[in-house]
Amino acid sequence: MRILIVEDEQHLAEALSQILKKNNYSVDVVHDGEDGLDYALSDIYDLLLLDIMLPGMDGISILKTVRGKGMSVPVILLTAKGETPDKIAGLDYGADDYVAKPFSADELLARIRAALRRKGEVVPEEGLQFGDLRLNTANPKLTVKSKEMKLNLKECELLELLMLRKQAVTSKEQIIEKLWGFDSEAEHNNVEVYISFLRKKLNFLGSETRITTIRGVGYVLEEGKA
Structure with a gap:
């Protein structure tokens, strides 16, 4: 937020x-x-x-x-x-x-x-859920079934944004404005780095939820393995 x-x-x-x-x-x-x-x-x-x-x-x-x-x-x-x-x-x-x-x-x-x-934009006390993911934003960590992993603040903010937007495509520009601010010097590769971090953590946790790249448009969170 x-x-x-x-x-x-x-x-x-x-x-x-x-x-x-x-x-x-x-x-x-x-x-x-x-x-x-x-x-x-x-x-x-x-x-x-x-x-x-x-x-x-x-x-x-x-x-x-x-x-x-x-x-x-x-x-x-x-x-x-x-x-x-x-x-x-x-x-x-x-x-x-x-x-x-x-x-x-x-x-x-x-x-x-x-x-x-x-x-209608407050994060519930029990955290956000999407597919097999549960995100705790108060003490940033991601849980998949019985496994959990700490997230840094930017990873948490990025995943929160994707989860709140559910299955809507989120552009790199939207991510930069929301996470870094509209006058930030952050670039597309900053977004790509954090998307990569999150994908590795989802894979490590064995999640069936994936972050899909829509080429030339942005990213969307989807349930189920590709």
């Missing part, structure tokens, strides 16, 4: 980033509204955390633009304690929730889980 934080208070933004990363979210951070809108419109994020008061463009304007483009990404507004009119405006323009500063890490994480659950 990838989250965008748009917050001009740099110490707070860094603290939020560390909290989310410790809970196995991928995170991008920007500090002004115009950059926040550019990142948000890339459509690679599973959730947006928007401060209302931002330089360049305020959080409500970002929200209005995102919803005006027909994007349904969950949005949680970060508000000051007395900003009741802004909270109301945010909810009216399509925010999913708001958190008033100061807030606890546990409260924020609970609201993020709730927003993702409403969107």
Whole structure:
């Protein structure tokens, strides 16, 4: 799961980033509204955390633009304690929730889980399943029947993406944007390396699920040996 934080208070933004990363979210951070809108419109994020008061463009304007483009990404507004009119405006323009500063890490994480659950994109506590695979994203490991193997974070994120998309083809460009960010310098060979790592682990575990290459298009997860 990838989250965008748009917050001009740099110490707070860094603290939020560390909290989310410790809970196995991928995170991008920007500090002004115009950059926040550019990142948000890339459509690679599973959730947006928007401060209302931002330089360049305020959080409500970002929200209005995102919803005006027909994007349904969950949005949680970060508000000051007395900003009741802004909270109301945010909810009216399509925010999913708001958190008033100061807030606890546990409260924020609970609201993020709730927003993702409403969107249907939260990973269940028991992990993801596809075919004979079970993926634990909290403590990254892959289980096939009675055998299990640890995954590194990028392997876990890649397999999670393929499993969430089920049998839809995922392009290398989509993988790069989702795992590394839309302004990343990662290239197609970075994707190929991690696909190779995952295939070797599936083979070692004796899985009947395979990652199939659709030449010129991308990758798809399929059940059953070829």
